[in-house]
Amino acid sequence: MQQDDIMEQLLLDLFSKYPAGKKEGLIPILQEIQEEKGSLTGEILTAVAQHLELPVNKVYGVAAFYNQFLFRPHGAFHIQVCDGTGCHLGGSVSLLTAVEKFLKIKAGNTSRDGQFSLEAVPCMGACDQSPVISINGERYPRINEEELRKIIGVIKEKKV
Numbered sequence: 785m786q787q788d789d790i791m792e793q794l795l796l797d798l799f800s801k802y803p804a805g806k807k808e809g810l811i812p813i814l815q816e817i818q819e820e821k822g823s824l825t826g827e828i829l830t831a832v833a834q835h836l837e838l839p840v841n842k843v844y845g846v847a848a849f850y851n852q853f854l855f856r857p858h859g860a861f862h863i864q865v866c867d868g869t870g871c872h873l874g875g876s877v878s879l880l881t882a883v884e885k886f887l888k889i890k891a892g893n894t895s896r897d898g899q900f901s902l903e904a905v906p907c908m909g910a911c912d913q914s915p916v917i918s919i920n921g922e923r924y925p926r927i928n929e930e931e932l933r934k935i936i937g938v939i940k941e942k943k944v
């Protein structure tokens with residue numbers, strides 16, 4: 785089955801689960817598509833808007849408002865740099881800047897080769913270990929720029 789057919793089938797399944805014109809279905813539909821596809825496209829948002837009888841810009845606005853919805857899929861290695869107050873005071877800004885330079889991507893983006901994505905996130909709940917980062921869900925507490933460069937360097941050599 786081709787990607788377009790898979791997407792079409794997913795939408796048909798979701799649209800039979802969440803009735804047409806019921807606005808309450810918006811977030812759950814977007815969540816299920818996000819989970820299944822990894823990101824949302826303009827085509828998807830338009831189809832959802834038509835099904836729920838909502839303006840496309842409203843659907844886009846909701847998707848853009850919540851961090852959980854992506855318009856580009858995460859990279860194979862998703863790096864999150866905590867920018868909560870504790871980590872901010874602990875140097876998260878320079879850490880983030882260093883990763884941006886090292887990977888040549890800005891926070892909120894994915895590298896062209898799809899290997900890395902970078903995101904600044906709110907408190908990860910480990911403020912006593914600031915600054916904290918996470919790579920694909922694995923946390924690295926009290927990390928400094930040099931350690932982070934080494935970790936990323938090792939990942940770069942592995943390439944998936």
Ligand code: FES
Pocket residue numbers: 866867868869870871872906907908909910911912914915916
């Ligand atoms: S501020 Fe970074 S873990 Fe809380």
